[in-house]
Amino acid sequence: MKKALSIFLFLFQIVVFSQTKKDSITISFENETISQSLKKLEEKQAVSFYYDEKWLEAEKKTITEDFKNAPLETILSALFSNTSLNYFIDNNKIILTQNRIVYDYFVDNYFKTNTKSGENTTIQNKNDISNFDNDIIYIGKQKRGNSSSKHTISGFIKNIETDEPIKNVKIKVYNRNIETTTDDSGFYSLEVPTGTHIIVVETINAKGNNKKIYISENGTLDFNISQKTIGIKEIVITNKIQAKIKTSVVGATSIDLENMKNVPVLLGEQDVFKIATIMPGIKTTGEGSSGLNVRGGNADQNLILVDDISLYNPFHFLGFFSSVNPYSLKSVTIYKGSIPVEYGGRLSSVIDLKTKKPVNTKLSGEGGIGPVTSNLFVNVPVVKNKSAVIAGFRATYSDWILKSLKDEQLKKSSASFYDFFTKYSHEINKNNTIQASLYYSDDKFKITSDSLFNYNNRLLGINWEHKFSSKMSSQLLLNNSDYKYGVDYSNKIDNKLSFKSGFNINETNLQLKFENKLNNKFTVNYGLATKLYKINPGFLNPKEASSLIVPIDLINEKALESSVYLKTEAKLTDKLLINIGGRYTTFNYLGANTQRIYESGLPKNDATLLETKQYKNNEVIQQYGGFEPRISARYMLTSTLSTKIGYDKTYQYIHLLSTNTTQTPTDIWKLSDINVKPQIGEQFSIGLYKNLNEIYEISLEGYTKKSKNILDYKTGANIVLSNKIETELLQG
Structure with missing residues (x-):
């Protein structure tokens, strides 16, 4: 007995020692x-x-x-x-x-089935490992306990061929009443219980959209889907009907570029601005002119942007053709009311043209030959899955056509244009992308044999996109826009009367934008921008040194416009969506310059001139500024009927001067200064939108506008090469 007890104690000590060790x-x-x-x-x-x-x-x-x-x-x-x-x-x-936990026992409810009507599946919780699958995607790290918790899964849905986000796509959890739709950036967010689920992306023209997941923590899940090509037999210009009635924006219109290709147009050339003029509230200033009137506004009250770069003259051939290559465009959105808070500087509208993103996976291209113009567009991968470049070129052979005509006067005339666009995109990693773009257009026309008119646009831009997370992103933009025109007059009888004249405006813009999706109901946008204007108001130089023409070189103008903005979009209920924001702008008119001071309250002329002041380089001559509220709201009356209201206020510090009834390439731009105040506009909009069978939409919009400091001209005003232009203007 003692021997057995000794052996037991010895073994016990070994076990205890081993356990302790x-x-x-x-x-x-x-x-x-x-x-x-x-x-x-x-x-x-x-x-x-x-x-x-x-x-x-x-x-x-x-x-x-x-x-x-x-x-x-x-x-x-x-x-x-x-x-x-x-x-x-x-x-x-x-x-x-x-990710997974290995169990050495059966978990609770392992054999229990769900008895709810219409479901015949095993209850899924974080301890359920019964449906293990080699194709399953694990999100998060599985932990013991707390089996009733829920987690947020979010991500982006993109086109696998173009790497562009797809908006308004429905994404849901299979066999559960959990679903949402992607926003404009292709982002979605779902709250799902812990366990195994099938995530389904529903879109008509896409495939490969289901993923099986096991989620145990918050995480991300992106979808790259392949879209099928669907043939189209008729043209429909649509505002994305279902999406339009749900947004809070009043007066926004999108042009379907793919369908636009089949619209009959003049001389076989596609033109987004011609399509825009058939929409309510937009009309051309006249044939042979290069301007648009939006909701009764003047032609200079439209901010036209190409990838966030200002385009001062968007037309070729005095308004017959758009100066933007239609093959290079991705989207066109026109804001006639509820102008987004990140845009400012014009009273009537913002015409936002976005170009295509280069595709780094395959080589592609398209082109067209018309009776007057030819067009070519190509997409070339540089480094597969990393970088690519697109390029588009368009030119006219109208000069050759004119020379072949029998009319002698037409043979002596000339008309030609070309434009070129290229864009390079490089994906540094999944969170950082850099894009650089160049655009140039040039027009020349000669109606008489002695005068050649020439004007051109040049746009340069670089854009850095950064994603801090799936919910927060930023953009840093640096760009420059340059527009100039010239007149070359040659007097064949007396060359001493020959001259060259012209005008130039240059704009440099630096902008930083942030977007933060706090959750499914709140999104915050904020940013700041600064813009430098440089204008050469005009010059006239004789061609001969012995000419009797007196040279004219007006004093250059310079100004700095800065702004900061903040916007919050809140989905307060399933029916009520509000968008509240504002921007504050400051405008500084800078030297070196000379300003004439007139008696207050009296017409500006030589008789009321008090003094002339000289200002040094970069000295602030005059400062303006103000707060621009932007408010809009949408209320869903039914699932297919909504009503919206909106209010916005804007300041415009740059003005187009023209004595013609329509806009022409030889008009000049003038900055606000001591004698020319900025234009101020307020607009209140209301609308009713009805979706009919998700195919047609009926909408009714109304608005009221109030404008201040609008420019007009005195009878017989001469604004060409005038060094006291304020004496030719009326403002009120």
């Missing part, structure tokens, strides 16, 4: 990877780890920590925290798993 470990790690730490533990303890080397290679974590008499579980939990790795201890064997 296993549970009390003293070890130190100094900036060591997980792989190095596991090898160190194997050397220190009589344990063996089993895992896939690829799992450890994916984890970049290093650990620096001292453990003194610590249990093995404590050390392992510290090693694998903030990683996708879990572990299971089987005596001296430690088995690692990725």
Whole structure:
């Protein structure tokens, strides 16, 4: 008996000693990877780890920590925290798993089925491992306990061929009443219970949209879907009917560029501005002119942007053709009311033209030959899946046509234009993309044999897009716009009367924009911008040194316009969506310059002139500024009927001067100064929108506008090369 008791006590001591040794470990790690730490533990303890080397290679974590008499579980939990790795201890064997937990018992409700009507599936919770699948995507790291929690899954849906986001796509959880739609950037967010689910993307012209997931923490899941080509037999200009009735924007119109290609147009040339004029509230200033009137506004009250760069003359051939290559465009949005808070500087509208994003996966192109023009567009990958460049060129051969006519007067005339656009995109990584673009257009025309008119646009831009997370992103833009025109007059009888004249405006813009999607109901946009204007109001130089023509070179103008803005869009209920924001702008008219001071309240002329002041370079001559509120709201009366209201106020610090009834290339732009005040506009809009069978939409919009400091001209005004232009103007 004593012998048996002695053996029992000896074995008990061994077990206790072994347990103590296993549970009390003293070890130190100094900036060591997980792989190095596991090898160190194997050397220190009589344990063996089993895992896939690829799992450890994916984890970049290093650990620096001292453990003194610590249990093995404590050390392992510290090693694998903030990683996708879990572990299971089987005596001296430690088995690692990725995301999943290994159980040595049946979890609660493992065999219990859901008895709800219409469902015949096993209850899924975070402990459910019954539907293990090699194709499953694990989101988050599985943890024990708290099986009733919910998690947020979010991401972006993009076109796999173009890498462009797809908006207004429905995404849902299969067999559950959980769904949402993507926003303009292709972003979505869903709140789903812990467990196994099938995420389904529903869109008519796409395929490959289902993914099976197991979610145990918040995470991201992106979809790259392939869109099928669908033939179109008729043209429809649509405002994305279902989306339009749900947004809070009043008076916004989009042009369907793909369908526009089949619209009959003059001389076979597609033109977004001609299409725009058939929409309510927009009309041309007249045939042979290069301007648009939007909701009764003047031609200079439209801000025309190409990838956020101002385009001062958007027409070729005095308004017959658009100066923007239609093959290079991705989207066109016209804001007639509820102008977004990030835009300012014009009273009537913003015409936002976005060009295509270069596709870095395949070579493609398209072109066209018309009776007057030819067009070519190509997309070329530079580094596959990293960078690509697009280029478009368009030119006319109207000169050749004119020379072939029999009429002698037409043979002596001339008319030609060309435009070129290129854009380079480089994806540094999934969070950073840089794009650079160049646009140039040139027009020449000669109606008489002695005068040649020439005007051109040049746009340069660079754009850095950065994603801080799936919910927050930013854009940094630096761009420059230059517009100039010239007149070359040659007197064949007396060359001493020949001259050259012209005008030039240059604008440099720096802008920083942020977008923060706080959750499914709140989005915040904010940013700041500064813009430098430089204008050469005009010059006239004789061609002959002995000419009797007196040279004229007007004083250059310069100004700095800065702004800061903030906007919040809030979905207060399923029916009510509001958009509240504002921007504050400051305008500084700068020297060097000369300004004439007149008696207040009296007409500006030589008789009321008080003094002439000289200002140094970059000295602030006059400062203007003001707050521009932008408010809009939408209320869903039914699922297919909504009503919207909007109010916006804008300041315009630059003015187009023309004595013609229509806009022409030889008009000049004038900055606000001591004698010319900025234009101020306020607009209140209201609308009613009805969706009919998701095919047609009936809308009724009304608005009232109030404008201040609008420019007009005195009878017989002469604004060409005038060094006291304010005496020719009326403002009120």
